[in-house]
Amino acid sequence: HFIDRVFNSILGANLGQSLEGGINIALNFYRERKDDLRALGNSTILQDLLEEDIPRNPENLAQKLVEISPALSFLQVFSPQGEMILSQGNDLGQVRYSNIENYPAGPLLPITRGDITVERYFSRVPGTRGEYSVVLGTNLPQGFEDQTELIQMARRVYVQMLTFQERFRFSLIFFYLIFALPILLLSIFLSFLLTDRLLRPLVN
Numbered sequence: 001h002f003i004d005r006v007f008n009s010i011l012g013a014n015l016g017q018s019l020e021g022g023i024n025i026a027l028n029f030y031r032e033r034k035d036d037l038r039a040l041g042n043s044t045i046l047q048d049l050l051e052e053d054i055p056r057n058p059e060n061l062a063q064k065l066v067e068i069s070p071a072l073s074f075l076q077v078f079s080p081q082g083e084m085i086l087s088q089g090n091d092l093g094q095v096r097y098s099n100i101e102n103y104p105a106g107p108l109l110p111i112t113r114g115d116i117t118v119e120r121y122f123s124r125v126p127g128t129r130g131e132y133s134v135v136l137g138t139n140l141p142q143g144f145e146d147q148t149e150l151i152q153m154a155r156r157v158y159v160q161m162l163t164f165q166e167r168f169r170f171s172l173i174f175f176y177l178i179f180a181l182p183i184l185l186l187s188i189f190l191s192f193l194l195t196d197r198l199l200r201p202l203v204n
Helices: 002-010 013-041 044-053 059-068 144-163 165-203
Strands: 072-078 084-089 106-113 116-127 130-140
Touching: 013 044, 013 072, 013 106, 013 116, 013 130, 044 059, 044 116, 044 130, 059 072, 059 084, 072 116
Parallel strands: none
Antiparallel strands: 072 084, 072 130, 106 116, 116 130
16 A cells, blocks of 8 residues: 555656656747747738838837837848847847748757757748848747756656556565565564563463
8 A cells, every 4th residue: 555655656646747748848948939939921901011111210110019029039131131120129039131041941950058048930021112121039938948848758757657567566565575574584583583582481
């Protein structure tokens, strides 16, 4: 019963559900951030705002986009000629035009520096003056990747322990007997020894 309680406390269903829930929350959060960037990058709103603000006041563009997508933390806009018109927010997400000139629209590789990771999306936005190249970025919470990896690692260990539960149970019983058996034998020996000493005066 003691061993069963140990295993139930370690491998309880609540632990597995908590680990699975933590992973799902992290993955859903990550997908939502990427989906928000993709939706904004492919929206007609971005095209309309570029046409409206770039010629007159490019700085207003970032503010308006943040109002639409609060998670937006980085914006970079290149003119149809490849000149950088605007770069605002976390400069960790910046790219050179030569790196995206022939790159298809879609997700860019995330950039990580220290505990900060920037997810990016590259969009080609048509306009009356030509095609703009726009890079949108969002910061993931500090340590997000490390914390997610720790949860995934804990879940892998949990699954392995469930898989080899019977082996662990046998090993625990074996080691328990290794330590308990000598103590049991010693206590039996001492009981015989004490009994013999107690009975000897009576015999005499």
